[in-house]
Amino acid sequence: MKINKLNEADLTKPEYRDGNGFIVEVIRTARRKSADIRVEEGAVSVVVPEATTVERIDQLLLAKREWIIEKLTRQREVAPISNKQFVSGEALPYLGRNYRLKVTTGVFQPVKLLQGRLVLQVPEGRQQPHMIRNALVRWYKHQAGVKIRQKVRRYAPLVGVEPVSVTIKSFKSRWGSCTADGKLEFNWRILLAPNRMVDYVVAHELCHLIHHDHSPAFWRELARVMPDYQECREWLKLNSGKLQV
Incomplete structure (x- = not known):
């Protein structure tokens, strides 16, 4: 049974880069020979060959920054209406239970389920709610997998x-x-x-x-x-x- 087949984005443990207004998920894989930048549901990811340097990734993101910002803006305009404010203490559902959100400020750290709370860390700034939502969506997608x-x-x-x-x-x-x-x-x-x-x-x-x-x-x-x-x-x-x- 071949049900272990993963999305390309599931092949390796991701790392993150701060794109100055958005967080970029970096996925390294042996299956690619060139980089692929994706903007989906308001989240940015870049899939690169395993040996790609951080400097090269930053160059790619800088070169595509205007395109990324434009895509993010468009996707946020058509995003589903949510009553969430994405602040600490807010309840989020997961498999029939509600878990409280705990947000701290600093270098980006992805969502983790710890002691009954969904915990993450994001930089300060006006884009913080978008970053929190994007981090939560990434976490839900991973858990779904x-x-x-x-x-x-x-x-x-x-x-x-x-x-x-x-x-x-x-x-x-x-x-x-x-x-x-x-x-x-x-x-x-x-x-x-x-x-x-x-x-x-x-x-x-x-x-x-x-x-x-x-x-x-x-x-x-x-x-x-x-x-x-x-x-x-x-x-x-x-x-x-x-x-x-």
Whole structure:
């Protein structure tokens, strides 16, 4: 079963550079021969060959600074409306529980779940709320990669299927998808829901490896694997709009 296949951004432990107004996640990988700068959901990352020097990375970021700022501005304008202020003490959901945010000021440190709190450190400045949100999104995406792959390993034998790969993505209006060639894709935001909802989404997409539609046969298969799926489906219909960071 090839469900351990990771996104390219998951291949190595990331490092960070301060872009003077934005934080850049640096991912080193042996699979690339050139650099690739990405701006997704208001977060900047650069994927580079393993041996790329820090000086070279900084040169690339400086050369692309105007383009990065423009992309960040556009993405923030269309970002989902959130009632979060991204300050210490604020509650954030994760697998059915709320965790308090703890923000300190200094050199950027990514989010960690410590003693029941989501702890991170960011530089001072007017961009601080954006940096905090971006750091939280990165953390949720990483956790999704871990938790969802664990659940795929658990449910795939029950369904009797072998997905080609599992990828974590950002979707606007769906929780997952199953491609015609057997690849599963999941929305990281499902980790904002209770744990059982994650089970439902994983089982749902795995069943699509057998039935590629929502026919009665598909729902029977899902009910066999997860008898309470209707409750989960209804919960997501009622609450999906609230699952935002």
